[in-house]
Amino acid sequence: MNHSVIIIGGGPSGLSTALHLRQIAPHLTKSILILEKARYPRSKLCAGGLVIDAEVLLARLGLDVSEVPHVDADHIRFDFEGRGLNFRMWKRHALRVIRRDEFDNWLAKMAELRGIEIREGVIVKNVVPDKDGVTIETNEETIRAQVVVGADGSNGVTRRCIFPNAAVYTARLLEVLTPEYDVIARSAATKQSPDEQETATPPPVARNDKIAYFDFFPVPNNIAGYVWDFPTQIKGEPMRCWGIYDTNILADAKRPQLKEPLAQEMSRLGFNLDDYELKGHPIRWFSPENQLSVARVLLVGDAAGADPLLGEGISIALGYGSLAAQEIAESFQRNEFSFNGYRRRVSKSALGRALLMRWILARGIYPLKWKWFQILLWRFLKPVIIFTANVFVLNWGKRI
Ligand SMILES: Cc1cc2nc3c(=O)[nH]c(=O)nc-3n(C[C@H](O)[C@H](O)[C@H](O)COP(=O)(O)OP(=O)(O)OC[C@H]3O[C@@H](n4cnc5c(N)ncnc54)[C@H](O)[C@@H]3O)c2cc1C
16 A cells, blocks of 8 residues: 555645644644645635634644735625625734635645645546545545545536436536726726826725625525625735625526626626636535545545535635544544544534534525525625524634
8 A cells, every 4th residue: 555645636625634634643743644736836826815703723733824825805895786794803913814815825835845646637537445445546646545635626527426416516607807997987087088188186086995895686586696706916916806606505596697797797897707807616615415535435525515605615615624524533543544523523513513504504595596685685784694604604613
């Protein structure tokens, strides 16, 4: 047997699994191998919003995420048609926004510095468990391991190999990067007064650049999600990251093209979507019926299922890594690799309870798609939302 643990995918869930395993079972460190199909720093479509739980989990691994270039959003706004509620955290930023090429590269370097081997540019093609171990076929060679962790994301090969016929629940997302508001406002002012370019006053910027915005206005049109607008940066240059999330819960009803509400919201704020490169990627989300393991193979991160309510998945990927590491470490102690208890471990954990609550909320809030209900929810039920967010949705990281 070549390796004790092979982790397929070097995103946050795979790297977190390796780092947590090293922390709780250091003797396994030398026999952990991460196979990553890309090369760092690799791009990953993602708005990069880190909630408090991601920072808590990284700090517990002895990692300081402020080393990664970031922009902090002081508040988060949850709006319906531009009006709603403000969400903030006590004496800290509400959301830290990183770029995934930089964040994942940093996390991979931290793992390597701690003695974990990562092979880049290796594409896993097939995963075949048997009673003695797992065979992993890659574009380069065939490898054996005692245990495999499928951390290969929403479209991952591991899940497709071990659960070829399982139902898959995925959200659809589009994302676009633009300059900051003031750049667009200045260029609009320039266009408006070609003869007076020096003296033209830019129109006032409609939004605060330190806020991350979510607007749920597409829900009455059967898009079960929101349009987001986050502050971000690229190579130190302030930018905005926009996108639209549709959990697909209302997929049976007639819906506009996903691009339309995003273009509408951006145009309201002076941006023309057609001026920018639009990209899309799905997120596989958590449902209580998702299967998470077979003997010798378990799933983490998007492969296991991310947040269905808002499509948040980085903190969740880090959390799955902690739970998978505990399961694997105990399996090696017992020399028994059925992973029968993994799903129970996840569902009983603080992460599992937060995911279940988000699944219930997504199932409850999005189908109530009447405009009056969405207005009531986001504009008038502020204490209920803030309480639910703090108690049931966030703050699970310290309890995992
Ligand atoms: C548009 C968009 C915006 C998002 N915004 C946010 C946000 O603001 N905040 C947030 O928390 N979450 C966000 N998410 C979700 C978040 O990106 C994911 O939940 C998170 O990346 C999951 O991490 P992961 O490690 O499970 O998977 P991934 O990050 O997808 O990593 C999987 C890794 O596996 C590798 N891989 C895949 N197949 C193979 C193979 N066959 N062989 C070897 N390697 C393989 C990939 O190259 C990749 O590095 C967003 C997602 C999208 C699509």
